[in-house]
Amino acid sequence: MTENVAQPIYDWEGFGFDTRQVHAGEYPDKNSGLRVPPIALSAGYLFDDFDDQVNRFNGSIHWRSDEHPGHGEPGGFSPSEHAPIYSRQGNPTNWVAEERLASLEGGTVSVAVASGQAAISAALFALAQQGEHIVSTGSIYGGTRILFGRSFKRFGIEFDYVWDADDDAEWERAIRPSTKAIYTETIPNPRNDITDLRRIAEVAARHNLPVVVDNTVGTPALIRPFEHGANIVVHSTTKFLTGHGAAVGGAVIDGGNFDWDAAERAGRSYPLITQSSRPGVPSMLDRFGRGAYARAVRESVVNDIGPTLSPLHGFLLHQGMETLSLRMERHVTSSLRVAAWLEQQPEVLSVDYAGLPSSPLHELAVRNYGADDAGRGRTGSVFGVTVRGGVDGARALVNGVRVFSRMTGIGDTRSMIIHPLTSTHGTFSPEINERLGITPGLLRLSVGLESADDLIRDLRSALDRVAAL
Numbered sequence: 277m278t279e280n281v282a283q284p285i286y287d288w289e290g291f292g293f294d295t296r297q298v299h300a301g302e303y304p305d306k307n308s309g310l311r312v313p314p315i316a317l318s319a320g321y322l323f324d325d326f327d328d329q330v331n332r333f334n335g336s337i338h339w340r341s342d343e344h345p346g347h348g349e350p351g352g353f354s355p356s357e358h359a360p361i362y363s364r365q366g367n368p369t370n371w372v373a374e375e376r377l378a379s380l381e382g383g384t385v386s387v388a389v390a391s392g393q394a395a396i397s398a399a400l401f402a403l404a405q406q407g408e409h410i411v412s413t414g415s416i417y418g419g420t421r422i423l424f425g426r427s428f429k430r431f432g433i434e435f436d437y438v439w440d441a442d443d444d445a446e447w448e449r450a451i452r453p454s455t456k457a458i459y460t461e462t463i464p465n466p467r468n469d470i471t472d473l474r475r476i477a478e479v480a481a482r483h484n485l486p487v488v489v490d491n492t493v494g495t496p497a498l499i500r501p502f503e504h505g506a507n508i509v510v511h512s513t514t515k516f517l518t519g520h521g522a523a524v525g526g527a528v529i530d531g532g533n534f535d536w537d538a539a540e541r542a543g544r545s546y547p548l549i550t551q552s553s554r555p556g557v558p559s560m561l562d563r564f565g566r567g568a569y570a571r572a573v574r575e576s577v578v579n580d581i582g583p584t585l586s587p588l589h590g591f592l593l594h595q596g597m598e599t600l601s602l603r604m605e606r607h608v609t610s611s612l613r614v615a616a617w618l619e620q621q622p623e624v625l626s627v628d629y630a631g632l633p634s635s636p637l638h639e640l641a642v643r644n645y646g647a648d649d650a651g652r653g654r655t656g657s658v659f660g661v662t663v664r665g666g667v668d669g670a671r672a673l674v675n676g677v678r679v680f681s682r683m684t685g686i687g688d689t690r691s692m693i694i695h696p697l698t699s700t701h702g703t704f705s706p707e708i709n710e711r712l713g714i715t716p717g718l719l720r721l722s723v724g725l726e727s728a729d730d731l732i733r734d735l736r737s738a739l740d741r742v743a744a745l
Contacts, residue, residue: 288379293497298598301375303368315591316368321360332361335563335575363587365579370590376597377517377527380496381509384532385570387578388525388590392492392512393423394583395526399488399510401581402548402573404456406432411450412459413476414439415469415712418700420461420490439711441471447479456544457508458487462494462501465686466696466720467628467713468659470637470644477505484542486534486569492516493656493686497604498645507534508569515687518596519603523589528573532566548572603689603725607657610728612648614721617732618661623669623742625717628660657723658686660696666716669742670695673719676738679730680721691724691731 288300302313323329360366370388378386389395404410412424414437424435436450441460458480460471473489480487486507491499495516501509511517513525540550549560549572560568560575578584585593608631615629630637631645631653641653648654663669673693674682680693684700694700701714709715723731 293380294601296379297376297497297600300379301372301594303372313369313372313591313594315587317587318367319363321362328359332359334557335571364582364584365574367585367587367590369587369594370585373513373525373585373590373594373597374527376594377496377511377513378529380500380597380600381491381529382496382500382502382531383509383529385567386527386529387570387574388513388527388585388593389578390526390583390585391524392490392510392514392526393419395510395512395528396420396423396490397427398573398577398581398583399508399528400428400433400457400459401577402569403486403488403546404433407454408456409434409436409452409454410457410459411436411438411447411455413437413441413461413464413471415464415467416459416461417465417490417492418696418704422703441476441479444479451479451483451485453543455483455485456546458485459490460487461490461492462499463630463656463658465493465658466660466700466718468630468655469628469713470630470641470655472640473501473504473506473644480507481505484535484539484544486539493658494645495600495604495656497601498608498654498656502531502533504644507531513593515685516604516607517600517687518589518593519599519687519689520592520596521685521688521690523586523592523596525585525589525593526583528570530567530570530573532569534569536561536568548576604656606725607723608654609648610725610731611657611659611723612650612652612654613728614723614731614735615659615661616652618735621736621739623664623739625662625664628662628713628718630655658720660713660718660720662715662717663719663739663742664717665742665745667695667697668745669717670697670719672741672745673735673738676741677734678737679726679734686720686722688722689725691726692722694720696720 288296374386374388389398412435438446438450440446460476463470477487488508489501489506491501491509492512492515509529511527513527536546536549549568552559560572564571615627615632618624619627630641638653641655645654663673680691683692684694685692696714697716701709
């Protein structure tokens with residue numbers, strides 16, 4: 277009776293973004309016919325037999341050889357990790373989120389981890405080791421700068437910062453023989469000072485360096501860094517990808533587009549990827565090809581250090597991604613309206629939103645993120661606003677809001693507000709904060725999904741307190 281019935285699709289290559297965000301990565305549940313992939317609460321997995329155990333532990337079940345053909349592309353590349361050993365390395369619930377995110381970003385393989393900080397750490401630990409060096413653009417999330425200057429420093433990995441990404445001389449001064457990557461963000465918070473990824477990718481290509489991009493604020497619904505020359509993308513999935521503030525997570529996505537062999541020939545060695553880890557076993561690159569970097573992240577960093585994503589949070593992540601493009605459209609539309617309104621208020625000194633025509637980054641915003649009907653760039657929903665009165669003005673505004681939540685975090689359905697100078701950037705020197713534009717009166721807004729009219733009324737009421745100072 278079922279011979280003439282069309283079978284469901286499970287390979288979503290070639291389908292549109294909106295379709296893939298709903299379906300990519302899902303798999304048929306053969307036990308009970310569940311339509312939504314279940315939460316797989318199991319620490320370990322059964323082996324079929326002795327040889328299956330051997331193949332899973334030596335990784336040959338995923339190799340690109342003719343003996344172990346994969347199912348992702350000609351040549352046997354296997355994007356999936358559907359033969360797990362232990363949930364520290366992989367979990368069926370998290371596979372759904374991993375494959376969905378890889379599809380949306382346009383990468384090869386995604387590795388889900390426990391937080392955004394874990395994603396950044398895993399991504400860079402797979403590239404650099406003690407005595408080596410990474411170059412970052414100057415304006416990045418405060419927590420990331422703390423991570424680089426504290427934990428990475430303790431591990432012997434050094435960082436330098438480039439403040440003017442258009443200055444070739446500054447790049448040349450920063451990049452060393454020991455440099456292993458360039459790190460940047462699509463939309464840095466709190467000031468929405470977007471980066472020109474193509475320009476950075478050109479610099480990296482000249483030096484045989486991979487470009488690692490944090491796309492947490494941009495999301496693949498607004499910008500896909502691989503299309504602009506990036507090689508590796510990281511996310512705090514806690515934010516817009518999950519979207520509801522109920523789960524913490526992170527992810528590393530391999531673009532599959534970096535030439536590791538060419539880098540090796542140029543003197544930049546990436547031993548976890550290009551060298552054999554033990555006698556008789558080929559390198560990650562020989563075994564996994566375009567997925568070699570992601571496999572190194574999973575096997576040589578995540579497995580060893582253990583920042584495992586809970587399957588419950590993996591479930592909440594792939595559920596959240598189902599509505600990503602719809603939510604981002606609302607986030608951006610409301611943000612443009614709120615930012616443009618704030619710019620006109622007498623209590624406001626400035627608004628840092630690259631999408632506004634008044635921004636010096638507006639042309640880049642339109643080029644990389646597209647424009648709304650009014651010709652304004654669509655650069656997310658996290659931006660800065662500076663009010664009169666310095667810290668006193670900031671305090672008055674924060675204490676006066678009733679719809680905006682006073683809390684850390686971004687990318688929630690709820691709108692949020694925080695004072696960076698006394699929170700996310702509170703440990704930085706005055707000189708660093710001055711260069712970053714973190715002033716006493718600066719506030720970071722994350723515009724949620726509430727009515728824009730209500731958000732504006734809430735801000736107007738709070739600005740009245742600023743005016744009364």
